[in-house]
Amino acid sequence: MKAVIQRVSRASVTVDGKIISKIESGLLILLGIEDADANADIEWLSRKxxxxxxxxxxxxxxxxxxxxxxxxxxxxSQFTLHASTKKGNRPSYIKAAKPDVAIPLYENFIRKIEKDLNKKxxxxxxxxxxxxxxxxxxxxxxIIDTKNKE
Structure with missing residues (x-):
């Protein structure tokens, strides 16, 4: 699991012209999930x-x-964090988890952060x-990669 964490004065996410999330002071967390990730990665990354x-x-x-x-x-969620750029000019995303793996881990990560912060x-x-x-x-x-936690 990779995360790009940005300290922000403000941040928002817009989908189809509608703002769906908006914060003032805090963190914008871009999360990349790969097939090898598990709940232990969620626990460690959230706490960190x-x-x-x-x-x-x-x-x-x-x-x-x-x-x-x-x-x-x-x-x-941002699968492009797992881009491999070793060969050629078109990034490969083969390490990024497919939705059937990534969505449950993404949702579990959200719940864990909410629990740790005691807020939505x-x-x-x-x-x-x-x-x-x-x-x-x-x-x-x-940038934090759970594969480098040891």
Missing amino acids: IVNLRIFNDADGVMNKSLLEIDGNAIIV VGTGIFGADMKVDLLNDGPVTI
Whole structure:
């Protein structure tokens, strides 16, 4: 499981011209799922994300987590995070999980983040053509791959 985490001042997801999710201060989480991913990846990644100390404290030091600031989140499924660009110029997405595997893991990840934050989070719509708008704060962008957790 790969996640691109962006600290944002604001973010929204639009599908068919309608805003379906919108937040102010918090995290935009782009989530890529592959066939080898499992619930253990969800547990580890959720805990890591909500506790990442990437928000400023009173002294302007990145020392607070999403949990500590009571921030919001939007989670968007993004299979292109598993693109392989080794050969040629057309990325291969062979490592990305097919919907029958990815959708349940995506939904479980959403539920786990909501449980860890004790609040609802915004989402995209799996497989939809989404327009994601954000104002990256910092900018702060972090990439986490559960395959590198050891």
